[in-house]
Amino acid sequence: MTNLLETERLLIRSWIPESDAEQAFAIYSDPEVTHFLGKSSRVTSIESQRQRLIEGIERMHQRNNGTGAWAIVEKESTTIVGTILLKQLPDKDGLPTQDYEVGWHLRRASWGKGYATEAGRVMLNYGFSVLNLPVIYAVVKPENHASIRVTERLGMKPIGRTNKYYGIELLLFQLDAPEEWRENRKAVLE
Numbered sequence: 001m002t003n004l005l006e007t008e009r010l011l012i013r014s015w016i017p018e019s020d021a022e023q024a025f026a027i028y029s030d031p032e033v034t035h036f037l038g039k040s041s042r043v044t045s046i047e048s049q050r051q052r053l054i055e056g057i058e059r060m061h062q063r064n065n066g067t068g069a070w071a072i073v074e075k076e077s078t079t080i081v082g083t084i085l086l087k088q089l090p091d092k093d094g095l096p097t098q099d100y101e102v103g104w105h106l107r108r109a110s111w112g113k114g115y116a117t118e119a120g121r122v123m124l125n126y127g128f129s130v131l132n133l134p135v136i137y138a139v140v141k142p143e144n145h146a147s148i149r150v151t152e153r154l155g156m157k158p159i160g161r162t163n164k165y166y167g168i169e170l171l172l173f174q175l176d177a178p179e180e181w182r183e184n185r186k187a188v189l190e
């Protein structure tokens with residue numbers, strides 16, 4: 001299994017449904033983790049968790065545009081500590097828009113260590129430098145203060161409330177590609 005990305009403490013790699021389902025289930029069966037993620041994110045068995053991982057990988061293959069959801073692995077323990085995602089935001093009907101979001105879900109035992117920020121930072125860099133995105137968003141429920149703090153640590157700009165995505169009202173945060181991105185793009189277009 002090749003890693004998509006690596007940071008000081010973490011590896012970002014594809015999910016392996018056969019061997020990861022149990023660890024993923026430990027994350028997504030925890031009501032504290034799914035509290036702000038919507039009811040459908042809660043999983044009730046290891047087998048349905050495995051099925052979700054399989055479907056997620058199938059969707060990544062179909063889109064084939066470098067976006068998706070990956071496992072975050074703690075290097076020191078080789079434990080899966082969460083999910084990091086970079087994908088197109090869905091509109092109110094669930095159809096993909098042209099806007100891309102970064103997102104993070106960590107198992108409870110790994111909160112408070114800076115892992116969401118560390119994984120989020122490397123994912124944003126990937127979105128700008130590999131996928132060539134000019135802007136990346138994050139959407140957060142207004143009461144999800146831990147996630148709002150992650151967007152702040154990542155230097156994302158609060159834009160206000162929006163109803164454009166997921167059919168609910170969410171806070172929107174934006175990060176523009178760094179200056180070098182714009183310079184490279186200008187050079188390509190000239």
Ligand SMILES: CC(C)(COP(=O)(O)OP(=O)(O)OC[C@H]1O[C@@H](n2cnc3c(N)ncnc32)[C@H](O)[C@@H]1OP(=O)(O)O)[C@@H](O)C(=O)NCCC(=O)NCCS
Nearest residue numbers: 033036104105106111112113114115116117139140146147
């Ligand atoms: C949102 C969520 C990922 C945030 O996790 P988190 O652990 O608070 O976020 P980080 O990984 O950035 O950790 C930051 C904390 O670790 C601490 N920390 C420890 N070592 C650190 C380091 N080396 N670098 C940065 N922060 C560090 C920070 O001080 C900070 O604590 P604080 O909140 O008291 O200031 C987590 O609450 C979660 O998974 N929630 C459930 C799923 C969810 O709601 N996802 C978001 C949907 S929008």
